[in-house]
Amino acid sequence: MPELPEVENLVCGLRPDLEGAIVRQVIIRWAGALTGITAEEFTAALVGRRITQITRRGKWIAIEAPPGWLLVHLRMTGSLRFSPQRDAELEADRHVHLWFALDRGWLYYRDPRKFGRLRLVPDPGEVTAALGAEPLDPTFTADELAVLLAAHRRQIKPLLLDQHALAGLGNIYVDESLWQAGIHPLRRSHTIGPREVHRLHSAIVSTLRQAVTCGGTTVRDYRGAHNEPGAFQLQLAAYGRQGQPCPRCGRAIERIVVGQRGTHVCPVCQPLVLALDEE
């Protein structure tokens, strides 16, 4: 699943390939990947445009091609792959739904589960304005997290997954961050004390930074811009490790369901009882 670290790696990997490139042709095989625009309009709008920059906001990939922006959300299994040459194998792949012929290569969009979406907008703020804080932005402090948690009475895990609250975390990094901070995913956000908030803030930031450094997490589908897998899956402590020993205490990691999401928790390190000094 592409979450913040995977999207960050993808964007950094694509940047030298895409910035300055001119779109020569757009081939659309499945228009269902497009939001709010027909295949014909999409193609007509993009052909001839020059890509001036590619950035990330939350899990969104934002590609500026004046006078507008191409926004891509990979959801579960989407991927973008750049190739300097035409790739006949990718073009024969039934999961490759569209691609761009650029003046200097080819950019392929692949998505086996067809959850991902592409849209064309005059201003990316139209989509990204509603997103919460960027966890790796210096302005995201423990104090800001404290304000966020105090403003809600929700279970902490669904709150951290809510892109309007915080942008970029998905199932993997929420489970890892809560494990690292020693906080149970069912805890109500407003009951989480100051020391725990600091631990959670550090956990989110360090987990994401480390995952970015590792090239992301490849559990199943994720690949970078040049088809390279990530390596953070080797460092997962909780996610997907049900039945295996907690790296901190040795107790078996359990799998529960929180907010209809598979959730991985250490029953010892992430107790549901509230700490005495924080309540």
Place this chain on the structure above:
DNA sequence: CACAGCTCCTGGCAGC
């Protein structure tokens, strides 16, 4: 406001 439930999809897997 919080949250359950539904939708979109199909590969992968369990069960037979």
Place this chain on the structure above:
DNA sequence: TGCTGCCAGGAGCTGT
């Protein structure tokens, strides 16, 4: 071996 049927899961949406 091959079939059926279930499930995961990000986000937008509706209903309570």
